[in-house]
Amino acid sequence: MVSHRIGIRNNLTTVPCRSQKYGSQVTETDRNQPGNNQRRSRLYRCEGVVIRRRDFGEADRLLTLMTDNYGKIRALAKGTRRTKSRLGGHLEPYARTSVLIAKGRNLDIVTQASVIDPMHQLRMTERSILYASHWSELADKLMVEQQENRFAYGALVRALTSIEHGRAPDVTSRICEWEFLSAAGFQPELLLCTGCGARIQPGQNGLHIEAGGVVCPECHAREPQSRDISNDALRMLRAIGRGDGELLHGRDLSQVLLREVEDTLLACLRAATERDLQAYRILRELEDTQPSTNG
Ligand SMILES: [Zn+2]
Numbered sequence: 001m002v003s004h005r006i007g008i009r010n011n012l013t014t015v016p017c018r019s020q021k022y023g024s025q026v027t028e029t030d031r032n033q034p035g036n037n038q039r040r041s042r043l044y045r046c047e048g049v050v051i052r053r054r055d056f057g058e059a060d061r062l063l064t065l066m067t068d069n070y071g072k073i074r075a076l077a078k079g080t081r082r083t084k085s086r087l088g089g090h091l092e093p094y095a096r097t098s099v100l101i102a103k104g105r106n107l108d109i110v111t112q113a114s115v116i117d118p119m120h121q122l123r124m125t126e127r128s129i130l131y132a133s134h135w136s137e138l139a140d141k142l143m144v145e146q147q148e149n150r151f152a153y154g155a156l157v158r159a160l161t162s163i164e165h166g167r168a169p170d171v172t173s174r175i176c177e178w179e180f181l182s183a184a185g186f187q188p189e190l191l192l193c194t195g196c197g198a199r200i201q202p203g204q205n206g207l208h209i210e211a212g213g214v215v216c217p218e219c220h221a222r223e224p225q226s227r228d229i230s231n232d233a234l235r236m237l238r239a240i241g242r243g244d245g246e247l248l249h250g251r252d253l254s255q256v257l258l259r260e261v262e263d264t265l266l267a268c269l270r271a272a273t274e275r276d277l278q279a280y281r282i283l284r285e286l287e288d289t290q291p292s293t294n295g
Contacts, residue, residue, distance in 0.1 A: 042103035046070055047116065049156055050093045051136035055081065063091060063110065064140055065099070068153045072143040075101050075108040090115045094122060094132045094160055122164045127286060131169045133279040135159050135176050141273040142184040155179035167249055170258060170292060175245035177265040178237070186272040189213025190238050195223065202231045207264060209271045227267075233260040 048065035051072075056062040059081045064074050080088035090097055090113035100112035122128045139156055143149055159176035163169045181187045193200060193216040194208055206220030207213070207229040214234065220226050236257065239245060270277060 045100045047098050050091055051139050066139045066153055066156055071147040071149045072145050075110045077110045087113050094119050119164045128163045130283040134283055137279045138180045142180050149183055152183035171248050175240055178240045188268055193219055195219030205229055209267055232257050236261050
């Protein structure tokens, strides 16, 4: 089993956490009333994005939501497969939605939902839907259930909003992937050699994913598991790590560099999730057969 060392520098402290502006005012009611009737024990309100859903029973759906205040949660949306369901239209995947949820004995139940941003544009192309699906899968696989992670929620919403507004999905995705790695504590160390601790200088450095980050040329030559990383890719990853990823939009970046950064981040994500990333695989096939025009 591969062990993952968390990067020495925790970028959570240096990357501005813009997720807070997406926070909703939580009003918890009916909370913990001793001896309360089990049927209406507790309600909580939050903002969330449906990242996964599956059919449940005859007409219900079991949703997985990434939320601002409660992290990843699962909740039942009753009757939402019926065409007349009022709730269903507010619980489409990738939309930003305000939900009121009742804590159930086994499963929480969505009692109200009101869409904040339906992300209509995002649904217009197969490519943007696949990107949204890829980020949702990452959130699902990397985040721990019922553990608040506002940074991760902010990363997801920023990425969805970014392609909703027509920004280049590939750069957006690299930022989102880095932020998910950070949010889950798996961001690779990029400044100090994970072998000997030396400060990384321009040169033929390597990336040793199992060791948690870059290695200097000497350690790279000794370590068969490390792979080459170019100086430009390292610079781009550091820019994203500093929170300057948005500045990369509109820059004339070579396809070779973009692909190297993509492959690097995806290798880190596969190691972190220890699983195949299905949406990415389909997305990659699409990008290989119909390359994006960066818009
Ligand atoms: Zn070294």
